[in-house]
Amino acid sequence: MELKNVISEELVFFLDVQDTEELFESIATRLQGKGIVKSSYLPALKQREKEFPTGLATELFGVALPHTDAEHVNEEAISIGVLKQPVTFRHMGMGAQEVEVKLVFMLALQKPENQLEVLQTVTSLIQNKAFMEAVTKCASEKEVIDTVLNYAEVSVSNNK
């Protein structure tokens, strides 16, 4: 599976939210409305973020990859949240530090074996400073998708 199969303009959100709670509710409710996730997705997402935070520091600003178990997902998708103001996440991994997040890839995933390419592309995107700069300057949902796909193509061919 490729990234272009799981992202779409309808799943890009420009959000003005105060905290992770509001952010998760905002995106998950819309995903649920589209039938992509089950009603159990939101509570599971919140719980998982508490136990296993998903914030990541990059050179420019923080990114987060909130997600939860496959059983709460109907259809594989990645929604993209561009935040008007940064939201504080706890950092993934062994440390306990916090990170100010401006870009969110919310993952609704089922089978890990299908995900490798998509997730590697997302990972290389967030390590790409030019992409990170470009994506926060986008003014429309379409522009976000175009930017993601443009840079994804470059990063995929660089990996080969």
Add this chain to the structure above:
Amino acid sequence: MKKLLIMCGTGIATSTVVTGKVRDWLKENNLEDKVHLYQSKITDELNRLDEYDIVVSTTLVPDNVKDKVIDGVPLLTGFGTEEMYGKILEIINS
């Protein structure tokens, strides 16, 4: 053959990326024959970490197993990757 476990909170997302990168790294360094990779979620593994020679985690682990676990987050952010592979290599060669 060393047993290398890669785990994250769900066993489907970040551990997938890390497993892919570690697999490539093993290949590049001709270490494939020396290591068997396992991917899983942390809650399924915490009580049997001793079965593995190397444990890489992208998520927080309890204090009592911290010494055994290598932080896999560098493979997601790109910072500190060499140091992380250094730790893995040390155990493979031990």
